[in-house]
Amino acid sequence: MSRSNENIVLIGMMGTGKTTVSSLLADRLGYKLVDIDAEIEAQEDCPIPVLFEQKGEAYFREVETSVLLRVLDQSSQIISTGGGSVLKPLNCDAMKKAGWVVALTASAEAIIRRVSANRDRPLLAGNVEERVHQIMRERQSKYSFADLTVDTSEMEPEEVVCYILAHHRV
Numbered sequence: 001m002s003r004s005n006e007n008i009v010l011i012g013m014m015g016t017g018k019t020t021v022s023s024l025l026a027d028r029l030g031y032k033l034v035d036i037d038a039e040i041e042a043q044e045d046c047p048i049p050v051l052f053e054q055k056g057e058a059y060f061r062e063v064e065t066s067v068l069l070r071v072l073d074q075s076s077q078i079i080s081t082g083g084g085s086v087l088k089p090l091n092c093d094a095m096k097k098a099g100w101v102v103a104l105t106a107s108a109e110a111i112i113r114r115v116s117a118n119r120d121r122p123l124l125a126g127n128v129e130e131r132v133h134q135i136m137r138e139r140q141s142k143y144s145f146a147d148l149t150v151d152t153s154e155m156e157p158e159e160v161v162c163y164i165l166a167h168h169r170v
């Protein structure tokens with residue numbers, strides 16, 4: 001982290017706490033909060049599960065990239081990405097260039113517990129346990145380009161924020 005107006009970009013598997021932690025971080029730093037999923041829903045005027053159902057994942061990924069690149073063009077933001085935004089190398093390159101990238105991780109057990117509270121993640125439809133294990137296997141190495149990695153399994157969101165701030169050189 002070198003520039004004080006740099007973005008902080010949170011990446012990680014679904015349920016690692018990106019949306020929750022980003023909001024707390026933005027409050028603490030007084031940065032603008034941008035949740036890429038919320039931006040997609042606003043731009044498309046459509047909830048993500050409906051977008052997946054009506055247009056398919058490939059369409060969602062195209063919109064995700066265009067929204068992400070547009071947002072990364074600005075500075076001084078806390079950006080919460082969707083868990084699959086790391087699937088395209090183009091997205092990862094843009095995140096690295098435009099910000100300090102923090103990866104949140106968690107055990108499969110913690111993720112399953114957290115995502116089971118609601119059913120708004122289309123990729124976890126069906127058997128949640130199986131889907132979480134499978135997607136974690138598929139994406140195993142995809143988050144390793146981050147500048148900082150935080151295992152949130154045993155941490156409260158506020159503790160995650162403190163850990164990130166302690167490692168954040170403004």
Ligand SMILES: Nc1ncnc2c1ncn2[C@@H]1O[C@H](COP(=O)(O)OP(=O)(O)O)[C@@H](O)[C@H]1O
Nearest residue numbers: 013014015016017018019020114152155156157
């Ligand atoms: N560190 C944490 N400990 C316990 N629960 C958490 C933690 N971080 C997030 N949660 C909860 O897990 C769920 C998913 O969190 P969310 O921020 O939406 O994750 P993501 O954006 O990475 O998918 C939410 O109900 C949230 O309150």
Ligand SMILES: O=C(O)C1=C[C@@H](OP(=O)(O)O)[C@@H](O)[C@H](O)C1
Nearest residue numbers: 013014015037082083084121122
């Ligand atoms: O991992 C993924 O492919 C996805 C993660 C979701 O965001 P969260 O990681 O915030 O749950 C959302 O973008 C969409 O359901 C797809």
Ligand SMILES: [Mg+2]
Nearest residue numbers: 018019080081
């Ligand atoms: Mg989220």
